[in-house]
Amino acid sequence: MSLARFSLNQATIKCADLPTAVRATVDAGIPAIGLWREPVAEFGLTASAAAVRDAGLRVSSLCRGGFFTVPEGRARRAASDDNRRALDEAAVLGAPTLVLVAGGLPEGSRDLVGARSRVVEALGELAPHARQVGVTLAIEALHPMYVSDRAVVSTLGQALDLAAPFTPEEVGVVVDTFHVWWDPALREQIARAGRERRIASYQVCDWMMPIASDPLLSRGIPGDGCIDFATITEWVRAAGYRRDVECEIFRQEIWDADAFEVANRVADAYERLIAEHV
């Protein structure tokens, strides 16, 4: 099986700096990489863009913008400026997509309906800049267990509703198996996402039990957990998705392992479980 459409998200080898991440990706025969803003900033934006380009890697996405749910005021203006900068960085890096994490309930608030409505407004503010720099804003639905502290966007259907007022070039969605695999409406919403040309990124990552004491770190390498990757990947293929398939894992034992070894392990999992279904 081929790695032709596989991409290693940099968060999977979080402890590696950018040049090491690039080398580990190339070394494992992976043709694309998903970048994060923090390690890119650390190595320098222009230097990072050059390092990735010189290594012959595609950039599948940049993580991440968002955090849209704070009420109007200084913090919100700062977030808005930062999101514009993130779009500019994505353009410099050649990333087609900026992944957005919506943000949770503001401190002390219980107004989930209100927080969700602020996401709509923030997208409206950012979309013109996204169009201008040629980068798609990709709304990522996060698992409902993160709704209060991370992301008030909880289902693929909700993400598609949020994207609806914009063109697919301006606003798309991320399908991340870890976050959406449980959804009884998943098949139908992936098909809808295809019809509406909204799938900007497909990310693969397994659901591990028991849930980690830090629930952010409950993710695992495909095949190690509960998710049926063949079925979901076939749904994504049937929806017409033809871009890179990113593997993004947050897990302490994987972060503790050698980056080169991890790159090989995830590439192997992709070849065994996913490649034939993409």
Add this chain to the structure above:
Amino acid sequence: MSLARFSLNQATIKCADLPTAVRATVDAGIPAIGLWREPVAEFGLTASAAAVRDAGLRVSSLCRGGFFTVPEGRARRAASDDNRRALDEAAVLGAPTLVLVAGGLPEGSRDLVGARSRVVEALGELAPHARQVGVTLAIEALHPMYVSDRAVVSTLGQALDLAAPFTPEEVGVVVDTFHVWWDPALREQIARAGRERRIASYQVCDWMMPIASDPLLSRGIPGDGCIDFATITEWVRAAGYRRDVECEIFRQEIWDADAFEVANRVADAYERLIAEHV
């Protein structure tokens, strides 16, 4: 504000035996109780029914049946027999409703679609017995973080789809705030549940952060967590719900506290936050 429609679910004072639970409920001025099969069996079914009746309490529900997802075979037949017994017990206790937890993925399985389809079959098997004994099977959607190990029914919409082939007297749904508060489709699905006359039980319980190391125990007393009870309760009222509002909390520090004190605390929370909205 009045406790007239409040019910204390016995799991909230898990360490109390049945007579103590009854006394704590009466003592707090709460007119109804939600029972669990295990403490009822321990005290004896007939004795429990008499104790509750003699105390002048309504029984709002019996917990629980379900565990429908094992493949056909001996375990599944045993589950089916046990569910029929649970319906009989509910009838003896005067409980209008048997709460159902669907069950998770069978050991080693990744076939979520298949597990879900077995829930449909199991309901079809049980519905005639439910009708016969005059007890409504109430499908409870559990939070998506429990999909692999507890319940493959994850949203109110999915529960309503499962109930659709049956009459509302045979099969209804539970709306438990802890499990469904995050759902972007909640308002719309509660309204639908009302139109379809499916709300068999409304349960109130807060979402506490951080998620407990045993995620089952992340529940809290209304007001202690992130949920907007006024809004959700108004939606449930607008849907025409007029039965008891149960408070069911799994939380170690609450189980460790005195049952009489806990009954008073939850009654107080109900009066402050929920009573005026029911």
